[in-house]
Amino acid sequence: MQKEDNLKDIISHAKEYGFVFPSSEIYDGLAATYDYGQLGSELKNNIKAYWWKSMVQMRENVVGIDSAIFMHPGIWKASGHVDAFNDPLIDNKDSKKRYRADVLLEEFIEKIQVKINKDVAKGLKRFGDNFNKEEFLKTNPNVLRNQAKIDDVENRMRETLGKNDLEGVYNLIVDLEIACPVSGSKNWTEVRQFNLMFSTELGSIAGDASTLYLRPETAQGIFVNFLNVQKSGRMKIPFGIAQIGKAFRNEIVARQFIFRMREFEQMEMQFFIRPGEQEKWYEYWKEQRMNWHLALGISDESYRFHDHIKLAHYADAASDIEFDFPMGFKELEGIHSRTDFDLKQHEEHTGKKLQYFDPELNKNYVPYVIETSIGLDRMFLAVLSSSFKNEDLGDGKTRAVLSLPAALAPYKVAVMPLTKKDGLPEKAREIMDNLKFDFNCAYDEKDSPGKRYRRQDAIGTPYSIMVDHETLENNTVTIRDRDTMEQERVAISELNSIIAKRVSFKALLSGEAVSLQSN
Numbered sequence: 035m036q037k038e039d040n041l042k043d044i045i046s047h048a049k050e051y052g053f054v055f056p057s058s059e060i061y062d063g064l065a066a067t068y069d070y071g072q073l074g075s076e077l078k079n080n081i082k083a084y085w086w087k088s089m090v091q092m093r094e095n096v097v098g099i100d101s102a103i104f105m106h107p108g109i110w111k112a113s114g115h116v117d118a119f120n121d122p123l124i125d126n127k128d129s130k131k132r133y134r135a136d137v138l139l140e141e142f143i144e145k146i147q148v149k150i151n152k153d154v155a156k157g158l159k160r161f162g163d164n165f166n167k168e169e170f171l172k173t174n175p176n177v178l179r180n181q182a183k184i185d186d187v188e189n190r191m192r193e194t195l196g197k198n199d200l201e202g203v204y205n206l207i208v209d210l211e212i213a214c215p216v217s218g219s220k221n222w223t224e225v226r227q228f229n230l231m232f233s234t235e236l237g238s239i240a241g242d243a244s245t246l247y248l249r250p251e252t253a254q255g256i257f258v259n260f261l262n263v264q265k266s267g268r269m270k271i272p273f274g275i276a277q278i279g280k281a282f283r284n285e286i287v288a289r290q291f292i293f294r295m296r297e298f299e300q301m302e303m304q305f306f307i308r309p310g311e312q313e314k315w316y317e318y319w320k321e322q323r324m325n326w327h328l329a330l331g332i333s334d335e336s337y338r339f340h341d342h343i344k345l346a347h348y349a350d351a352a353s354d355i356e357f358d359f360p361m362g363f364k365e366l367e368g369i370h371s372r373t374d375f376d377l378k379q380h381e382e383h384t385g386k387k388l389q390y391f392d393p394e395l396n397k398n399y400v401p402y403v404i405e406t407s408i409g410l411d412r413m414f415l416a417v418l419s420s421s422f423k424n425e426d427l428g429d430g431k432t433r434a435v436l437s438l439p440a441a442l443a444p445y446k447v448a449v450m451p452l453t454k455k456d457g458l459p460e461k462a463r464e465i466m467d468n469l470k471f472d473f474n475c476a477y478d479e480k481d482s483p484g485k486r487y488r489r490q491d492a493i494g495t496p497y498s499i500m501v502d503h504e505t506l507e508n509n510t511v512t513i514r515d516r517d518t519m520e521q522e523r524v525a526i527s528e529l530n531s532i533i534a535k536r537v538s539f540k541a542l543l544s545g546e547a548v549s550l551q552s553n
């Protein structure tokens with residue numbers, strides 16, 4: 035199946051089963067906004083809980099807050115977002131389509147990279163076990179030519195984008211003969227800057243109003259509360275402050291389902307450290323965050339790091355964790371070394387000291403910061419797209435299954451009476467009433483068992499329990515595994531521990547798979 039078709043299938047599956055709906059649908063929708071349905075909000079809450087548990091509750095030196103979306107407008111002036119939170123945009127005059135100039139250039143590089151990868155694959159096929167990839171990359175003339183091209187474009191991107199030289203960016207696009215993916219034409223407008231913040235007005239009397247911004251990131255709510263948390267929590271450096279919340283960006287091109295929206299949710303953590311220790315902690319958090327992803331059991335090959343060429347105005351190093359979405363590898367999470375930029379800016383704009391007294395060094399300083407920032411909606415798409423399969427069962431039969439990591443599944447278990455009579459529904463409800471304290475349970479008595487199993491497969495429920503006549507005799511049930519479809523007869527008294535073993539966060543977070551140390 036083509037990957038783009040795969041995205042279409044995922045979107046329709048998500049709608050059909052109540053995961054994600056287009057927003058305001060009965061009014062023909064609103065571009066790039068989506069609503070999470072009854073199962074989507076469960077999955078989303080479980081992703082949040084997985085993050086919060088591992089980033090906050092399991093670490094003694096990280097605490098969480100929940101700051102307001104509206105903040106004093108001076109904060110956005112100080113943080114640089116009023117003046118520098120821009121994307122360079124360019125329009126194609128023929129298709130009238132708008133693009134981010136830096137994205138066009140990144141995609142150009144990606145195409146050359148694909149050529150290199152193809153040459154490597156050919157080499158591997160030809161030389162088999164004798165193939166030396168490193169040597170090949172250093173000597174093959176095609177690869178060398180393509181790599182030189184990439185290096186050249188990256189250098190020119192650094193020179194132009196890094197200095198906000200918009201004419202330079204335009205010239206680069208023209209020189210590289212980049213064409214519009216829709217019209218195929220190279221008829222471009224100039225490159226312009228576009229501020230991504232939404233604004234609104236505070237106050238009811240026109241003229242008296244002051245401009246407010248909907249926050250474009252949750253991080254600033256953390257910075258301005260740095261001292262409140264440090265003092266009230268008696269926090270010692272190094273320590274982190276985390277939060278989950280909505281962010282808003284007036285994206286130039288918002289598309290690709292929930293990947294890029296104008297209203298979305300972030301899970302961010304700012305880790306405050308001694309100046310000079312940023313390299314060590316940057317590497318530490320890169321590793322920790324990658325481990326958090328890998329612990330979910332999604333294929334390792336779906337993730338990669340991508341170091342930034344164009345650094346944001348606040349960063350001295352930045353890397354993305356990219357995920358292999360149905361649209362290809364794209365940013366899922368950012369890890370940024372933000373220096374002391376933000377706290378210093380807030381000091382300057384408020385005249386208030388935002389410093390820490392380090393008892394070991396016996397001095398005051400403005401801490402440096404490492405940030406980890408992940409989009410909850412992108413994580414939702416990563417989990418959903420990697421779990422969705424149309425499985426061939428042989429004999430022309432297929433089943434749609436969401437093999438979600440069990441701890442994230444909306445329902446952990448479905449309880450079903452074999453028939454609607456003979457006291458089986460009552461027994462099933464009795465079992466469910468016992469399980470529902472620990473697990474989110476679904477009850478289903480409609481249609482044939484086969485159909486009911488398929489329905490649970492399609493929404494990712496790891497276990498289904500069938501209550502039959504034998505249950506009434508000896509208090510046993512069959513428990514069916516979503517992935518293997520195998521059924522086993524077990525005692526009702528064992529259910530709780532069987533289910534807990536597989537669906538609890540403990541299995542993911544106990545470090546069995548990879549190390550998530552609480553440091």
Ligand code: ATP
Pocket residue numbers: 283285292293294295296297298299300365366367368407408409410411412
């Ligand atoms: P991109 O380059 O894709 O626009 P970004 O580098 O601007 O992303 P950050 O400012 O680093 O993103 O934001 C942190 C995280 O927030 C991203 O890794 C992403 O997961 C998420 N995010 C950012 N913008 C959006 C959006 N418009 N819709 C959904 N998630 C987003």
